[in-house]
Amino acid sequence: MTGSDPDRLAEERRRGLTIELGYCWTDLPGAGQIAFVDVPGHERFIQTTLAGVGPVPAVLFVVAADDDWMPQATEHLAALDAFGVRHAVLAVTRSDLADPRPATERAIAHLNRTSLRGARTVAVSTRTGIGLDELRDALAELVNSLPRPAPTADVxxxxxxxxxxxxxxxxxxxxxxxxxxxxxxxxxxxxxxxxxxxxxxxxxxxxxxxxxxxxxxxxxxxxxxxxxxxxxxxTPYAWHHTTTADLRVPGLGDVRRPDRMTLHVGAVAEAVHVRPLDAALARIVLPRALPLRVGDRAILRDPGNRTILAAVVVDPAPPPLGRRGAAARRAAELATADGTVDPTKEVWRRRLVAASLLRQIGVDPAAASAVRAGDWVLSREHAATLRDKAIALIRTEADAPELGLPLAVVARHLDLPEPDLVRPLVQPPLRLAGGAVVIDLDAPSPAMAALRRLIAELTESPFAAPDASRLRTLGLDEKVIAAAVRAGRLVRLDGSVLLLPGADQLAARLLSELPQPFTVSQARECLGVPRRIVVPILEQLDRTGRTRRLPDNRHTSRDEHDSGQSVAHYGRGPANH
Structure with missing residues (x-):
């Protein structure tokens, strides 16, 4: 058919059998160029045969009319079935030497028990040329029926x-x-x-x-x-290279000693350690990392007794198996996994996973019904559990639930790798306030009620920073004050002076109206506060560049326009916090 002999080795020609993989090709009318990978038929070269079969989408399965069905033909057919090859043509050769019907019937009976059921059958003779045109037509039809792989797919x-x-x-x-x-x-x-x-x-x-x-x-x-x-x-960075994978392996429970087997995937054959999870699921450990994806078809073969088991990769990035009973729990998680890519289930099993990893193992993260945050994907069930934990955490650990806890603190307690993962968890009664996660309560907590009284006083008198005695009277301890500062409700100057956010802006505007430069005493009279408060305010304005301290300890406003920006929430009225 091709006009070439794919047997390249002298030993192959001398013995009349294929030892290594051979390659040839031809043009078929209506189909264009078609390439063949010629694989050994002898049982001793099954590993080479599987290397040639693994990556191909279709098969020309050949039996002889004048020969019995051979054991290696059964082994090859089992391998094709295990790899999931579904497109085939059956050629019964040497039909000039014997009636092809018995061999055809035997072969069809075997093929119909596998993924090659329904294959078109052609009886041929290369000596007489009978059937060769029909075989070419059958192969052209086969090629044209194959699904077209995406040219943009990862290599x-x-x-x-x-x-x-x-x-x-x-x-x-x-x-x-x-x-x-x-x-x-x-x-x-x-x-x-x-x-x-x-x-x-x-x-x-x-x-x-x-x-x-x-x-x-x-x-x-x-x-x-x-x-x-x-x-x-x-393709660089597009694949997850793994030394551990979970496989569905029907018939694994019938293997006497499944711990050491050979994995055949693509053109690779590797001895692997096999740990059964149950009678049809196993974890394999590879001696080197391979790029595997969910749904990859493979073979587990026992070199001792030639047992071939079909295997499909259900998780190429599995979690470690730890304590006693971990294998059984993992088998329960994978009970319905059959290699079909279900993005939502993949995220559900992992609870929290990087979207980049999902793409590398052949799962589209955008197709999952899940919660997303940056490159991370959370299952909706896990997100709900984490949300409940966040609420309980803030109620028990925060000094006031309304002041909450910083994102980083919540992420650390929830074992989340990044603080931004907390953001999609924030739903009522949770709320983000600055960089903290807070809880809105129907009635304010005692700590929050005390804080609101302080905010009201500072709104009425923006520079009247409370002293320690006033804070005790209000019922505010250091933990609540620190939480209020972290939440952005208060600003602490010089370690002890507490003001509202924006008080320094107001001070800068008022001081800019004084004759320039001005003394500390003039600033104290302008703001109506004692020295313990005005000095930290001036130091803050110096640090932020809105005033400048002169060598004689007087101060001057740097930019009257910039420092006079509106601070609308201050005034002589009730607090609006």
């Missing part, structure tokens, strides 16, 4: 060959399932980065290529030592 290229060409550099090949690679692109190799120097697809150079496609990339002469067969090249 994940599973490397199945890596070699060096003198004068060119390191070449890697693989099947690109989706996304686009362009000459000059940078791709991630774990923590390292490589640059694409050249692209070739199906024997022809290209400047850009989109999946699904067979590609060869020239990565130049300077590449990381970790680059090789079974490497994975990805």
């Amino acid at each position: 994940r290229l599973w490397v199945d060959r890596c070699f060096t060409i003198r004068g060119a550099g390191t070449i890697v090949t693989g099947t690109l399932p989706a996304g686009t690679i362009t000459v000059g692109d940078q791709l991630s190799l774990g923590a390292d980065t490589v640059r694409v120097r050249g692209i070739e697809t199906l024997g022809q150079p290209a400047t850009t290529i989109s999946g699904t496609a067979r590609v060869a990339l020239n990565l130049g002469s300077k590449t990381p030592f970790t680059l090789g067969r079974s490497s994975v090249l990805t």
Whole structure:
């Protein structure tokens, strides 16, 4: 069909069987170019077979009319079913040597028990040419029926060959399932980065290529030592590379000793430690980090007895398993997880998660019914729980619920990584006041009632800062005063002088009306306060640049217009706080 022999090795030609992955391609009328990954059929090379099968979207499944159904055919079919390959053509070859009907019936019976059920069947003979045109038509129909991957998808290229060409550099090949690679692109190799120097697809150079496609990339002469067969090249920062993942594995409970198995995903095969969570869920620990996403199809294989188990990644970024019973609790959390991406459920299971991590594991955070704050996403259930905890915290820890607690304090008590995560939790009776979270009460607390009396007095006499005796009379202790200062209800000057916010603005305006420069005594008479109050006010105005202290200890206003800004809430009337 292609006019080329994908067997490259002399040993392959001598023995008449495929040992390594081979590649060939052809043009099909109505479908364009189609590429084949030729995989070994012999049972000894199953690991190589799985490396070729993992990334492909469709299969040409071949059996011989003059041969029995082989055990490795069952193993290959199980692998295709496990990887979720659903598009296939069944070719019964050597039909000139035997009646193809018995072999066809046997093969169809096996295929119909897998994801390849309903595959179109063609009997062919390469010696006589019978059926080859029909096979080409079937393959064209197959190719045209495949879903079109998004060219804008994140790149994940599973490397199945890596070699060096003198004068060119390191070449890697693989099947690109989706996304686009362009000459000059940078791709991630774990923590390292490589640059694409050249692209070739199906024997022809290209400047850009989109999946699904067979590609060869020239990565130049300077590449990381970790680059090789079974490497994975990805779009930088778009993937979560993990050494731990939770998988749904139907049939795991039937495996005698499942703790050590081989994971096949993409073109990678790695020995992994398997910890069953229940009879159909397992946690795997990988020897190296791989870019995995929710819904990735994989295989767990027991090298000892050739058992193949279908596996699907349900969480590539799972929480650690801690105390006794953690595995059972985790299994309960994942009871309905089957690899289908459900953004709301993903956030619910994690309670609090970075939106960037969700995107890296294949989940769209914008599609989740959840609470958002910056790069963070909270489940609505967790947000409600945190809101209740915040209310209880402020009622018990704040000196006055109406003064509340700073955002940072609330975040620390709620084990939130950032204070801004508290903001979406603020709903009645919670309210933000400056940088604090407060509770609005129907009746003011005693501390708040005392504070309101002080605010009323300062509104009537803006510079009449209370002394310690007056504060005791009002019933205000240091904790309440400090909370009021943090909440922006009061301003503390020189450690002991308490005024309302804006009092310094009013003082600056009044002092600007004095003959310039003025003495401390003139300022004291202007504001109508004793020296213990006027000195801290003048020091504050000097620090903020609204007055300037002269060498003879007199003061002068710097900018009469700037210092005369309106402070409308002061006046000779009742408090409006």
